[in-house]
Amino acid sequence: MSGWRPGDRRFDRASMLRVNQAGEYGATRIYAGQLAVLRRNSSASKLIARMDGQEQRHLARFNALMAERRVRPTVLQPVWNIAGFALGAATALLSEQAAMACTDAVETEIDRHYGHQLDELGDDDPEFAADITEFRAEELEHRDAARTAGAAQAFGYPVLTATIRAACRVAIGLSKRI
Template sequence: MTLTPAERLSAIRIAKVNHAGEYGAIRIYAAQIAISRWFWPKLADRLAELKAHEITHCRLFAQALAERGGRPCRAMYLWSTGGWVLGAASALFGQNMVWTCTEAVEDTVHHHMTDQLTFLRNRDAGLHDLIESIRAEEEGHLSLARQEKTRTTRLTRAFEAVIRGSVEVVIWLSTWGDSTRMRRDLRGAA
């Protein structure tokens, strides 16, 4: 199927934001691992496994972006710095907050990937299949976080809200608002 110029641009923006998001996840895990190595070495080892997945995802999205003629996101510094700060803050508050962070990020990303898959279904089979395969692994991260999270408190709920809001803002900035338009168009088509 031939994409319209607007659909092609949306596919590039999807690959771009997913590449940036995976880079942000790498930075979150890097900060969490650095702090956890001091206090909870076993947690650091588990986080290193998750980080390895994100490194692979980042590489795959970088390839998909290049194949579509796109360039990395202009807001990479937000993903990098924000990811590191978020990872460090969550780790400083303890293991439960690390899993709270993972749950909030993965759940927010899951919703965006669902929208992306719906949009790409009959437009870009290669990118659709890539996102589908990565989403399955990300769902495993979400499931693990929910399993490991020991309690929900006012602090964890507040932290989750900040994380979700921050991720939404950076996604919106990274797609130049395409994420909002895509979600609106998909709801209108349903």
């Protein structure tokens, strides 16, 4: 990666991969925090466990691509470890609906983020684009499942989701570069 600079297409792909891996890692930490708090056999914990399995698969794929393409992870990963778990645990402590609102907010931003990446990639990297397309569809399934499970019934839903979405945008921006 030495000699890469912003604007260089190789840099852009590395940045995309870095932020995607960080996002999937953060999602697994959010779900870990929620599962640590929620009752084991509740409908919410079963749904979250299923979504977490998909996020783990996404993370494994991006980890493999990072190794293959020799892209370093974000140095903020220890922060996302703690912040993700704390966000998951805090929303689950509020209520099952708040945990679902968290998923709704995060997946809404991820859909937006993956959409921008697909637009930028065009036909330049079909393998990477195929992964993003597949994972984006699953993230939308998570968002829709969270909404069906009562996300909008969470106390303070508009403020809660707006705050989480803003935090996601900040995390995305930082993870691209750092």
